[in-house]
Amino acid sequence: MTEFAGNLDFPSWPQYGDAERTGLIRALEQGQWWRMDGREVDTFEAEFADYHGSAHALAVTNGTHALELALEVMGVRGGDEVIVPAFTFISSSQAAQRLGAVAVPVDVDLDTYNIDPARAAQAITERTKAIMPVHMAGLVADMDALGKLSADSGVPLVQDAAHAHGARWRGTRIGEFGTIAALSFQNGKLMTAGEGGAVLFPDAESYELGFLRHSCGRPREDRTYRHRTSGSNFRLNEFSASVLRAQLARLDGQIDTREERWPVLSRLLADIPGVVPQQVDDRADRNPHYMAMFRVPGLTEERRNALVDDLIARGLPAFAAFRAVYRTDAFWEHSSPDETAEEIALRCPNSELINSEGIWLHHRTLLGTERQMHDIAAVVAEAVAHL
Structure with missing residues (x-):
């Protein structure tokens, strides 16, 4: 073992520079700081979806809300079961529990720390509504085995990809698996605006439902408060989106x-x-x-x-x-x-x-x-x- 040379002066985090400064000024000077009227959130969503190979991306307030919204769009309701890794950050289970669902913890692989597909298969019941693999520390879970399990059981996957910005599995980006995926932009994450999150949607129908539910159930052009679904305010602001555009570029x-x-x-x-x-x-x-x-x-x-x-x-x-x-x-x-x-x-x-x-x-x-x-x-x- 090499002796310690005394240099633990690692790069700081978050990293930022002129690109973030330029983005913040651009968001400020456009004069519209709300996503419904500004351009930064829309542009970031398009760039983020393209980077991950997804049909659609929806920027939201944080990664926990991204998971909660993803499950809600998938139809998870009170009494349903969602299979989650036993070893994960608490948001994975709480997102299901906040909807009244039962989070069912299953064991992980001791080498990769990712969900064990065999244990997930054993946990499926008639009440199981979703299986949530977490790509622990950015290492993509066994999507071959999990994809087969989903196809055989009829239970859809929802990826907790909070750690996995830019990750790939056998050349496949996380937005290319045909599942919903949730990501986080919290301060410690691989790209950050202090807080924030995103949901990747594989089709227009789920994206549109996600958009409604993240904006209090209100359509984009609504002027008469015709809230079409239940929902909450999970909208990301223009300033955060401008920073995230710079973060994505690096x-x-x-x-x-x-x-x-x-x-x-x-x-x-x-x-x-x-x-x-x-x-x-x-x-x-x-x-x-x-x-x-x-x-x-x-x-x-x-x-x-x-x-x-x-x-x-x-x-x-x-x-x-x-x-x-x-x-x-x-x-x-x-x-x-x-x-x-x-x-x-x-x-x-x-x-x-x-x-x-x-x-x-x-x-x-x-x-x-x-x-x-x-x-x-x-x-x-x-x-x-x-x-």
Whole structure:
């Protein structure tokens, strides 16, 4: 292992420059700051849809609302079931629960941290309305197996692609699978306006319904308040859209850099006794690497948290892995499954391990130099050795 050279001055995040400044001024000076009258949101939606190979994109207030709107357009209602990974950010389950549906957690693969298609198949019932794969840390879930499961069962997929801007699976972009996909532009995401989200729609009918529901059920040209559906105000503003247009333009170059850095860092982390990095699936041939993730097997949650604190003290932007959704109070506030948390844990052993052993580093670390990948690994090695 290379000794630490003392350089943890990683690029800052968010990144911005003259393109964002120009966009904000352009939005300001157009004199219309609402999406219904301005041009920035419409233009961003067209650019974002084209980038991801989707027929339509709808910009919304945040990624959680994007998931909620996606499920609503798919017809998810109270009492329906939505299959979600047990290991994911809580929005995946809460989006279903806020609609009165039952989020059904299933286990993930211990190598990729993505939903296990076989476990998802076992969870399907007559009440299942959707299966929600999450492309964890930007690594696309097994869309071959999941696509077959959807076709065989008749249960549609909805992609939680909050981490997966620009990702591909065997050359297929996330907007080309024929499913609805939801993305996030929260401050830490791969492109950001502080907050924001988007829904990719594969057809005009679902897009039009999404548009209605994201605008209080009101058609574009309505002047007499004829709200055609229920809905809410999930509209994105013109200023955020102008920033996102600039962010989208720089995304490919950032992904290229992270794709170069992760193989180096992953190899170095794997050389550290007791450290297991998130594994790749070669079919996911473009991974934007939202997080640099790894496990330290054998740790309790308390010792993992102490390790994260140590890494932070040593200068790494480190975080504990997401809690398994059923290990949060929030999950149970709006849930009525037939199982207890401990019963769910028994059928989700991999999620239990990641819950207590998982650590991730901010993706800005992967925008650093190749030398800094060695410095990261050296710091991790020192911290693990002191456990």
